[in-house]
Amino acid sequence: MNDLDERWSRLQVPSAALHGFELKPGSGVWLSLDNEGRRCVLLRNDSDKPSGTRLFETKGVAASIEDLKLADHPVSPWIVVVCRDYRYWEPFLAFADSLHEEMKGKQEDNVSLTLRVLRTWRWLWSTDPEGLTRETAVGLVGELWFLIRWAGIGGALDAWCGPEGSLHDFVGHEVSVEVKTSQSAAGNGPTHRITGLQQLTPLRTGTLYLFSVVIAPDNTAGNTLSKLVDIGLAALQNDPARREQFLRKLSSVGWAAPLSKQFDLPFRVVSEQLYEVGDTFPALTLVSFPNGMPAAVTAVSYSLDMSHCQDWRVAQSAEEGRMYLEGLTL
Structure with missing residues (x-):
């Protein structure tokens, strides 16, 4: 005070x-x-x-x-x-x-x-102080990490649709990206929760990627949710309209610096990997049920163990992944 x-x-x-x-x-x-x-x-x-x-x-x-x-x-x-x-x-x-x-x-x-x-x-x-939950904060960390470290906030901010509740977290002209963030690993890789049969359905035009990031609490690490936001704001400091757009997107998921300190815990990134989601990717989609879903099933979600997805991995660093993400720029 x-x-x-x-x-x-x-x-x-x-x-x-x-x-x-x-x-x-x-x-x-x-x-x-x-x-x-x-x-x-x-x-x-x-x-x-x-x-x-x-x-x-x-x-x-x-x-x-x-x-x-x-x-x-x-x-x-x-x-x-x-x-x-x-x-x-x-x-x-x-x-x-x-x-x-x-x-x-x-x-x-x-x-x-x-x-x-x-x-x-x-x-x-307009931010709801109760809107940001721990689960939402973890997901936001992953999306910001991808936006800032991999996609580049200057060119990909418009493509960031996660805060608006889009099917995919990033949607560009030729590329869409679904971001999954985990705080634990199963077997030799993390396990992510996939919501619905549409989330990992390959695109009819363009390419869908799955970005998997694993974080772990670490009091000695320099990463926090607020620091990621500050990095994004600094990158947009010469563009007030884009800064406003960035803050508006953050507020739509309940983030506001003074209201979100309880989620501002230091973390380190354990792994960050990009996967191409094509027809052979091991995901459940509507195609997985050629005779249609049972009438009694109204919703589907499942866990995806990334240790069985190595054949579809295309990048393990932002430098490697940049060539795949050029289509994110709107």
Whole structure:
């Protein structure tokens, strides 16, 4: 907890006038609490929008214009951005810092500026803090490892469809890739759970690959979920639109840095291998049931032991795999 966060936490819930303090002296950005004890960021309303105007609303934050009395200041209209969930408090302070930075040399009124910054942060405000499970986090590690280390985030970000619930995690013009991540191995290779008969059905046009990655907890390793995200953001630092796209994809599976720390455990990569899924690949598909599925069977999932799939392996490193993944670029 930094000094500002600690000072914010010591504010009293107001019974009349709000108590608060400026983020930085003269910044025009005030930190306060509302009468429900929720954290608020305040800016003076210098627009012609009247009090009572609702400006922005998500499950994480809401913004409106209200007539308020702040400490020794007279009653006046303020832009009030309220944080509705204590789990967002840490990024909410970062949001206030972002407002302050954007106010330097601004050429718009405070309402327009606030809305612009809120929309920049909308990937966080729309994230479900309960959306990321341990299983989902492990799968996300595998997808990010493939996206950053193998496919290249600059060219393959558009092809990353895992967060949208696509049949395959990566879909390009000529190549699709299904990513499977395991924390354990069976026999001489990992075992992956295959969901349904369509997941490893060879493509009619193009090539389907299965990327298998095995990770193991290791406190001495330098890999974590957050570090993978940071590497991806750094690679996109000169392209704000693509950074926003990356963060939006992450938020759709429930990831947000301040909300996902419980899953940020260090790991090492035990193995990473790419397999070509063709007609002879040892997978169950609809072709495996020429007479059709039994009427009583409504869903199929099965385990695939990769130690029996070596004949279909085409690469064991990103360098070897790059030639197979050129068709991922959209």
